[in-house]
Amino acid sequence: EDQVTQSPEALRLQEGESSSLNCSYTVSGLRGLFWYRQDPGKGPEFLFTLYSAGEEKEKERLKATLTKKESFLHITAPKPEDSATYLCASRGGSQGNLIFGKGTKLSVKP
Amino acid sequence: GAVVSQHPSRVICKSGTSVKIECRSLDFQATTMFWYRQFPKQSLMLMATSNEGSKATYEQGVEKDKFLINHASLTLSTLTVTSAHPEDSSFYICSAPATVNYGYTFGSGTRLTVV
Numbered sequence: 530e531d532q533v534t535q536s537p538e539a540l541r542l543q544e545g546e547s548s549s550l551n552c553s554y555t556v557s558g559l560r561g562l563f564w565y566r567q568d569p570g571k572g573p574e575f576l577f578t579l580y581s582a583g584e585e586k587e588k589e590r591l592k593a594t595l596t597k598k599e600s601f602l603h604i605t606a607p608k609p610e611d612s613a614t615y616l617c618a619s620r621g622g623s624q625g626n627l628i629f630g631k632g633t634k635l636s637v638k639p
Numbered sequence: 640g641a642v643v644s645q646h647p648s649r650v651i652c653k654s655g656t657s658v659k660i661e662c663r664s665l666d667f668q669a670t671t672m673f674w675y676r677q678f679p680k681q682s683l684m685l686m687a688t689s690n691e692g693s694k695a696t697y698e699q700g701v702e703k704d705k706f707l708i709n710h711a712s713l714t715l716s717t718l719t720v721t722s723a724h725p726e727d728s729s730f731y732i733c734s735a736p737a738t739v740n741y742g743y744t745f746g747s748g749t750r751l752t753v754v
Contacts, residue, residue, distance in 0.1 A: 563742050572745035575742055575744065578742045624673070629682040
């Protein structure tokens with residue numbers, strides 16, 4: 530059964546304190562590893578899609594990387610506005626849908 | 640590009656009544672729409688998949704007679720929660736496959752509260 534597991538569940542950082550979020554996946558035939566940002570009461574906002582091990586993508590203070598079993602979302606010098614829940618998902622469902630992890634709630638204090 | 644507009648954003652209804660949630664693709668044609676439900680501190684769980692012009696496919700454990708899905712056009716999919724009960728209170732989100740660059744685009748979600 531396809532599974533996506535994220536850690537930690539919650540992460541508190543001081544502004545400027547860099548860190549990484551982890552997403553491990555067990556999917557037969559990965560067809561994309563997705564990262565989304567979700568603010569309270571809102572739908573997920575697309576960040577990155579990764580397709581093959583070794584691939585990296587960057588956007589502002591965020592960088593996503595992918596290995597054969599894990600993906601990391603690196604946050605460099607975070608700001609309070611980066612506070613949100615970050616969701617990882619793989620495309621592996623029978624309907625072509627995304628399978629989501631539970632997310633990591635990031636809080637960045639000024 | 641690839642915007643899905645979801646309405647309403649919040650709805651409170653009485654137990655036993657029905658509620659309709661709409662998702663419209665504004666700048667692309669959505670032949671497929673995924674409907675998810677999200678409980679607090681839980682991940683998004685797929686409820687059903689709708690395809691334009693055909694019957695929806697429901698995930699195991701989701702009552703198709705309770706959660707009616709209609710996908711009558713390439714730009715509109717609706718979810719109707721019939722005879723709602725307090726346990727149906729949740730955050731409902733629709734999603735459609737967009738372009739390779741955007742992956743899947745999501746609506747802004749509907750917070751349903753049944754009292």
